[in-house]
Amino acid sequence: MNVINAVKSAVSEENMLISFLRKFDENPFSVKIRDRVYEIGEGEPAFTVKLSKTIPFSDLITSTSLALGEAYMDGVLEIEGDLYYALDHFLGQMGKFSTDQGALKKLIFTAATKKNQQKEVRSHYDIGNDFYKLWLDETMSYSCGYFKREDNTLYEAQKNKVDYILEKLNLKEGMSLLDIGCGWGFLLIEAAKKYRIHGLGITLSQEQHKEFERRIAEEGLEDLLKVELMDYRDLPKCGLHFDRVVSVGMVEHVGRDNYALFVDCVDKVMKPGGLFLLHFISALRENAGDPWIKKYIFPGGVVPSLREMIAYSTEQGFHIQDVENLRPHYNRTLLCWQKNYRQHIDLVRQMFDESFVRMWDLYLASCAATFHNGVIDIHQILMTKGINNDLPLVRWY
Secondary structure, eight states, X not given: OHHHHHHHHHHHHHHHHHHHHTTOOSSOEEEEETTEEEEESSSSOSOEEEESSOOOXXXXXXXXXXXXXXXXXTTSEEEESOHHHHHHHHGGGGGGOOBOTTXXXXXXXXOXXXXXXXXXXXXXXXXXXXXXXXXXXXXXXXSOOOOSSTTOOHHHHHHHHHHHHHHHTTOOTTOEEEEETOTTSHHHHHHHHHHOOEEEXXXXXXXXXXXXXXXXXXXXXXTTEEEEEOOGGGGGGSOOOEEEEEEESOGGGTOGGGHHHHHHHHHHTEEEEEEEEEEEEXXXXXXXXXXXXXXXXXXXXXXXXXXXXXXXXXXXXXXXXXXXXXXXXXXXXXXXXXXXXXXXXXXXXXXXXXHHHHHHHHHHHHHHHHHHTTSSEEEEEEEEESOOOOSOSSSOO
C-alpha cells in the first residue's frame, strides 16, 4: 500500500508540475521526465527541458525562479540544446513567475546597512580576480559594452563604452573626476591618460581595490589617480569636491530605500554646474527583484526603474541633459562573456564546484535573455548639478 501511495503521489506531483508549466505557452517546448514527454504550447517545440525528477509544486509557487534555477544548478534540470536559446524563448514570460514575498521576506528584503552591503558586494566581487580574468576582456570591465560596429570585439566594445562615457562628461585637462563603484579601474585610467584629469575611485571590493592600485602603479599614474575602499555614504565626509562624477553599474547595490541618500551624497561632493553620468540596469516598473539572483548572484541587489532615478535626481536639483537606453548592447556583451566563460569552463571547475560552474553559466545566459526580451534595460542618464549653460549645444559633442 505504501508503494502504491508513493506512486500516486509522484504522478500527482508530476501532473501539477506540467499543469504549472502549461501557462508558459508563448513559445512551444517539450518536457521530458524520465520516459515521459509532454508538449507545452502549440507548434514545433523550440527547446526541450529534461528532468531527472519532479520539481515540487510547492517550490514552484513559492519561487519559480528559485525552483528552476536550483534544479539546473543541481543537475536535476538539463536543457537539450543551447542554454541561451532556450532561456531566450522562455524568460520573456517572467511576468508569469510565482513569488511568495512573505515566505521569502528575509531573502528579498535585506538590510541596507553599511556592514551588510559591504558583505553582499564582496560576496560577488571578491571571489577572485583570477576568476574574472578568465572571461572578461583585457580592460576588466564588468559592465555593458558599446558596439559601434557589428564586428566589434568585446575589448573594442568596452573601449568604446568608456570613450563614450568620457565624451559625454565633456572632460578637460585638470578636472577632477569621481568614479563611484570604480571596479578594476579602467575608466579612470583611460580618463587620466587621455584627458589628464585627477581621479578618485571608490569601491567596497578588496580584490578590485588591490588590482586597481596595481594598475595605477603599472601605468605610472600615481600623481593623477587614487582608489579608496569607501562606502558612498562616507563621501560627504571626505572634504573633496569634483567637477565630474560617474557611476557605472553600482546603484543596483544601493537598495530602494537609499536612492535619495545616494543622490544626496553625490550632490554634496559635486561642484556647481558639474556633470554626473549614472549608468545602471533599469526596469520598467519598481519590483523587489528576482529571488534566485538575490540568493546566488547579487545578494541585496535591486534594479531601479528609470522613473525612480530621474525623480530622485530632479528632486535633488539635478537637471537631466540626456537619457539613453543601451539594452541591445548588454545582450551582446553578456553573450560574449558567456562564450568566454564556456571556453574556460574547465579552469573554472578547478576553482569551484560543479554547482557554481552551472550557476554562473545560467546567470550569464539568463541575463542575456532578459535583456533581449526587454525584461530589464540599461540606461545612461547625464545630468548637471544646477544649471550649466557652458556645455556644447548639440548632443554629439
